[in-house]
Amino acid sequence: MNRRTMLAAVIALTTGLTLAGCSSSDNKPELKVTGAFMPQPVSDMAAGFLVVKNSGGASDRLTSVTSTISDDVTIHETKNEKMRMVTSLEVPAGGELELKRGGNHLMFMKLKQQPKQGEKVSVELHFEKADPIKVDLPVKGTTHNPKKH
Template sequence: MNRRPLLAGVLALAMGLTLAGCSSAGEPDLEIVGAYLPQPVSDMAAGFLVVQNKGDAGDRLTSVTSPLSDDVTIHETKNRKMRKVSSFEVPAKGELDLERGGNHIMFMKLKQKPKQGEKVSVELHFEKAGRITVDLPVKETTHNPKKQ
């Protein structure tokens, strides 16, 4: 009896199980919910969303890109003052909340003004999870789900 094929099969199975175990442990598991962009009234706009991390490892939102603008940044708001930041933490088993009056995505020098009912595509860039594309539905200018 030739044991090489059997041994090769056992080794392949063991390697597959080992790799599967490594890839799922200690990684972020991100989901984007509640995304929207209020209809802009000028050549600037802000985007809001929640990044939920169900994974065992944290991640960082490092940048955002969009066809809507060549100048998209992430801003934090503290003491009613906005400032550009290089990244936001997405904690393990936690979330990053980008909301009105708080941290948000800022679009400057819009190429066009999207209207209510349209969608704006954005690409979120994460340190570990890579790129995630999301469509932000354009809502009325005063839309604020926290106050509904």
């Protein structure tokens, strides 16, 4: 192989890798959190609800949640009216993960303090691929249940 052919091969390979890199960077999760709230707790436990919207081209997974209000925050799934703790929940590409009453949700155990209506509880959501997202959950009335429009 002469120098010109070698140089052409290197340029073609580099261009191909660069283009592949561009297309794969478009294929990543783009997450945004909306509708977050926590009903005012009536015991040393509380629930958290929110929606994680993914406008990206790749799915992701919510893997854990941390908060200063509790050292024991877990992710729960509800199927067939049965609640169970899970290690993660999917945030589909171009879709959303909805945490709502009667469905999937966050559980805060052994609260260090009981937040009151009007206050905010800070949490950090951790994902498999995306960077963590910090969210404030406004504390709402005990029976608060937003309706989807």
